[in-house]
Every structure is written in C-alpha cells, then in structure tokens.
Amino acid sequence: MKHFFEYNWQKREEWFDWCEKLSEEQLWQERVGGVGSIGETLLHIVGVEYSWICDILEKTDEAVPRHSLAGIRTLSNELRPEIVAFLTTKYDPQKIVVDHGDRHTIDAILHHIIIHEIHHIGQLSVWARELHLAPISANYVREHFPSLEKYFEK
Template identity: 45%
Template sequence: MQTFFRYNWMVREQWYRWCEEVPQEELLKERVGGVGGILKTLFHIVDVEWSWIQTIQGKPDFQEDFSRYATLDKVRELDARFRLDVEPFVLAWHEGLERKAYEDHLPDGRIVIDAWGEVMRHTIAHQIHHIGQLSVWSRELGKPPVSANLIGKGLIEIEGRTNSL
C-alpha cells in the first residue's frame, strides 16, 4: 500500500515539474475528458486523496474550490498542506486496517459498507487513472509525458543493496 502511495506522490511531483515548462493558459485550458484540464486534474487528485483518507477515519471532510487554487504554486501548496494529514496515516498503515469497515451514506439514503483496504486502493487507482489523462494531454501539447513506470523509481529496497535515490 505504502509503495503505491509513495509512487503516486513521486509521479505527482514529476508532473508538477513538467507543468513548470508549460504556459499557465495551457494548464488552465478546458480539455476533453477528466475534470477538464491539466491543473484542475492535479488539484482534483490531491483533493480526492485527502478527502478519502479523512472520510474513512471519520474526520471532517470538505470540498475545496478550484478557483482558489488556479495556479501551479497554489496546487502544490494545497498538496503539501493535505500531505500533512495523509502521509502519517499511509505510513502507519498495517494489515489490521485492510478489512476495517467504512460506512458510506449515499445521497439516496442507502448505506454501503466497504473495507478500508478497498478505499485505499481506489484512492491509488484514482490518481493513476487521471495521470493517464495527463499523459494524453501532454502528447497533444507535443511534450513527452512523465513516465508512469514504477520500475526503476527506487521505491522498494533490494536485499543487500542501498538505493541511491
């Protein structure tokens, strides 16, 4: 679990650096698919990750308004602020939390019960899905996308070797 969250954070940071080379108007431009644009998608990824982690723990959740974060620096600041809540929870994750019940109260009144492990994996998959959209948009701009490859990122210690990252 922790490896994939660390992977997502690493790839997200690489996308932020990618964005530094793109004009602000391209980052804000409305696009087909996803939540509508590059910067808005990065904001959405950060917001949803934090929201799910808050929600399964029974902590207060609120929806941020993208218009308050419509620059790369502001999205990065939000990410850093939310990471203060998310990272300790992820790093403390253990097998005993996998099957812990999360009750989701749907707008239509139904209650759905899911396992915390499912919610965590959904959160991971959510970013990976949206990163794929960013990759398509990067190609539309004629820029190579950030590599989605987990291999070679040094996220898993190899027996007898020290990672140099």
C-alpha cells in the same frame, strides 16, 4: 501499500514540475475527458485522495477550492502529513467505512486512491502528447525513486 502512495506522490511532483513550463492558458484549458483541464485534474487528484482519507478517519473534509499550480502543489504537500500519519498507524484494513450510503473496506479505499491517481496520470500523459510534449514516465519497474524514509519516518 505505502510504496504505491510514495510512487504516486513522486509522479505527482514530477507532473507539477512538468506543468511549470505550460502557459496559464494551457494549464487551465478545457480538455476532452477527465475533470476538465490539466490544473483541475491535479487538484482533483489531491482532493479525492484527501477526501477518502477523511472518510476513513471519520473527519469532515472541506471543499478544495481551485488554486494556482503553486497553490495545488502547496495543498498537496500540506495534506500529505495527515495521510502519512494514517498510513503509518495500525489500522484494520477490513474495517467498513460508509461513504454516501455505500460501504467499503479501508483496504478497498486505499487501493482505489492509488488506482484513481494512476488513471488520471494516464489522462495527463495523453494531454501532454496533444501539446506535443513528452509526458512524465509512468514506468514503475525502471524508475528509481526515493526510499520510504522520504515520507515515512522510521
């Protein structure tokens, strides 16, 4: 499971880098599908990931305000240690978490977080092509990304 979080975090960083070449207008322009714009989609990915972890930890999360691209990257990096701390603890994957009256296992939530980001990265790829720009590769098999030690200390 940790490996897929690492993959998503690496791809997120690559998308942040990719977005640096966009104008503010391109970054925040309303688009068809998703949650609106490229910037809002990145913020949504970060916010949803953290919100679900807070649900698992039975911790209240605060609304994530709209930021600049640099602010979204910083927020992502600031929230990550808490997520890593959870993922590196022993937890019961079958423990039930109640979210707005719905019941989910921790295992199902973690899978959802991973799939959610991959889904939105697909949207970013479509929007990249609409801008006539090459998207970030989503090739999991051929990508060489850092070892788990980058995020998960032994």
